[in-house]
Structures are given as structure tokens and as C-alpha cells.
Amino acid sequence: GAVVSQHPSRVICKSGTSVKIECRSLDFQATTMFWYRQFPKQSLMLMATSNEGSKATYEQGVEKDKFLINHASLTLSTLTVTSAHPEDSSFYICSARNLQGAGGADTQYFGPGTRLTVL
């Protein structure tokens, strides 16, 4: 099946620094990628929809200046957490939409996630 990778898998940073998380679709082109945030024992909350070559669409309540999303190519989207603070500590998951996937038309595949800890 289609593979989506995320890098890094874990990151620890100091408060006030910025952290970049990469999401790559390894064997398909993804015009649309999604970024989710998941707190312990909770569900996935959609943060933003990333479209290749255009601005991301953010969900209500998500600060676009804090969570910068760039989708510069059909296989790469990045999420940058700017001026990170302890409350930004969470598990971040990306997914990529494969319009012609074997799993069925328009299937979303998920990355393994990135655990961010802000000290």
C-alpha cells in the first residue's frame, strides 16, 4: 500500500524555538495533505488542509502564524511550530490523499506521527 513518512519521529526542544516536521508521500503524488494533532487518549483533531502550490486552509481556532504549513511539492508538506511553548507538546500526524490508490479511490494514508515535547 501507499506509504507516508514523517520526520522526525520525536523531537524535544526548548521553549521559544521553532520546530519543523516533514511529511512525505513516498510512492504517490499528493495534491492534498492534512495535519492533525492528537492529545493522549483523545481523537485526532484536524489542524489544517495543505494544498500543493497554494495556501493552507486552517480549522477554526488554529493559529496560522504559529503553525506554518508549506506544501511546496506533490510529495512534501511541512509543518513548522513557531516559538513553541509547553502547551504545544503533542502528537502530530499528517496524512496524504491518494486519488488513485489501490485501497480505493481517494484514500487517505497516514504518517507514523511526530511526538513533540517542548521543555
Next chain:
Amino acid sequence: AQTVTQSQPEMSVQEAETVTLSCTYDTSESDYYLFWYKQPPSRQMILVIRQEAYKQQNATENRFSVNFQKAAKSFSLKISDSQLGDAAMYFCAYRSAYDKVIFGPGTSLSVIP
């Protein structure tokens, strides 16, 4: 706005037995997709099964099957012959055509050996 509800925060099943996880959703749309995702302790999201709303036949994938009741807006997952590896969080999810996926709150499934 669409919503997805899973009324069972936790469930348990004896190994080799059958368990059913419940999911209801609310939408005014007629064209949409429903999914069950599994999230094991590794936290990798795994697609278990999908159902297109226009299909009357319930989807089946090996030991996993769904009971899709469109009029009742119900989408339950049945796991037959439960195995230890089935222990995980299970999320019911909804997506309208070419739109974002909305997840339910999840059901934590334990499998008792």
C-alpha cells in the same frame, strides 16, 4: 456540520470471540464515505474498512465487517474471531466527497487472552 459519535469509550472481548463497536454520525449530505481506523500502541493509523454511502452492501475485510444503516446513520464494526493483535483504539470516521475526514472520539478495545 457533520459529527461522529462513538458511545463506547472502552470495550473488551475474549480472544476468539466477536465484538461490535458502535458509531453514529450526523450529516445532511447524501454522498459520503465512512471508515474505521485502528490505532495500535505504535500510534500508526491503519485503515480497517471503508464504506461508500451509495453502496447498500455492507463492506467486509476478512474478520472485519460493518453494519451500515444509512437511514439510522449508524455504522458499526464487527470483529470476529478476535485476536490479541486487535487490541487498539478504534476510530470511526466520516468524509464527504473530496473533503476532510472527521473522526469520532474513539473506542479502546482490549482483548482478553
